[in-house]
Amino acid sequence: MIRVRFAPSPTGFLHLGNVRTALFNYLFAKRQGGKFILRIEDTDRERSREEYRQALSEDLLWTGIRWDEGPGVEGEYGPYLQSERLEIYQSYVNRLLDQGKAYACYVTEAETEEMKHLARLEKRPPRFDNRGRFFTAQEIAERKARGIKPTVRFKIENPMLRMHDLIRGEVKFNLDDMMGDFVIQRADGSPTFHLAVCVDDALMKITHVIRGEDHLSNTPKHILLLEAMGFKPPQYGHLSLIHGPGGEPLSKRLEAVSLREFRKRGYFPPALANAIALLGWSPGDNREIFTWQELQQVFDLARIGKSASIFDPHKLDWVNGQHLRSLSDQDFVRLSAAYLKEYKKLPFDEKQVLKLLPVFKDNIERFEQLTERLEILSEEFSYEDEALLKTPQAKEVLQAALEVLPSIPTAAESGYEAFVNALKPKVKATGKNLFMPIRLALTGKEHGPELKRIFPILAFENLKKRFERALSLN
């Protein structure tokens, strides 16, 4: 049974990169009939916040990612909050201590800093020199007397290590060039990330760890630790990182790429997942649009690329537009109405709105654009090009429109045709000169759905009002 996990720390809102990691884990598990576990890494008490923990669950759910085990879905390997697993970590630290695989280290943080600084100046690898391992009983007693609290460090015994990465292939490390004995428990008694991750991955029976490339260099530590504790390490796969439009690394502070923001801008979750999956993964044929179900069927870890990529908001818009277009009118109305309600952008008569919504299905790329489009229901919308409506040519068109209107059956789409036919002989304008004034008068916008669809929805009263209003401009 394949078991994967997504293990965020609740120190900010989830962004595109986080979600991609979660998504790839999820898709991989689903495809193989495995389990997806959510674990919250909140060992950093300073920066972790409950508010972010909540947000992160909501955002994942919104995206369509459901966990088989995790907060709120208790399984047999819980608890799934690291802050509730402290005794477990402690017991493993004790065991490593007893077995002599780790030791209490009385070197202070300041000393460590100093030694790395020096190493750097001398162009040696900037690493801890393991001095704490060799302190005499007397030195330790002295330091204790000075009130120094020890950390616990893991002893690196065998520095040569090679691993097979699911995405990168063979990777070799020589730990001597990289690091010395590393801290697994802080002076305040709390476990470090490395210890907690290893204990949890082992105890939660995680088989595949798919995470960001920023952890690739941490992996040797994890393999060593796991082996020292008597566990078989999981298979690792390291995903390349995503960068922002300017090529900058993604950060939790960057609002433009936070999930919250995408939600607010009115993206359709399966489309967002589709677009995110295309970042670093491709099916191999030229297909690009996948439903949520299809994605789970075709996703393949082996087809993930190794190079970092830049997120392109334009492409996301396009993918989203494609998804919207393939929705049924019913679904489109349901989804878009839900969006408008959530963001309180429904200041108009709801029945009227529901009738109008399908008209926009082929025109918008995300729900947020509906806000503007719906302004045509308002009596007081503004005109994108007011000057055009003031030209004598436009006035002539509007005047004629008012004259023919009463004799037209406006309730049907065919009414629009009749309207145009009646109008044409009365005015000089044709083509764009004829239709742009009408479009502007009716909708206020230069772009939008076909006029023949709007026509019957507005109906006689509204049509008349709108033409009159546009005509009164000067």
Add this chain to the structure above:
RNA sequence: GGCGCUAUCGUCUAGCCUGAUCUAGGACGUCACCCUCUCACGGUGAAGACACGGGUUUAAAUCCCGUUAGCGCUACCA
């Protein structure tokens, strides 16, 4: 600085493992045209890339080495 990862159109990518079918395919974006008595939607087309330098080979985007660049790690953050 040390170590590691990466390198195909502006962007996302296919091709690379298993060299010849690649005068490098698709998509977004851009531009042009078509559809539509208007704009958008849709359709067709154009411009646009193998980072650089060496090797190996009859043959290299594809294999090897080096250079350069970007990114990551180098925390008692995760």
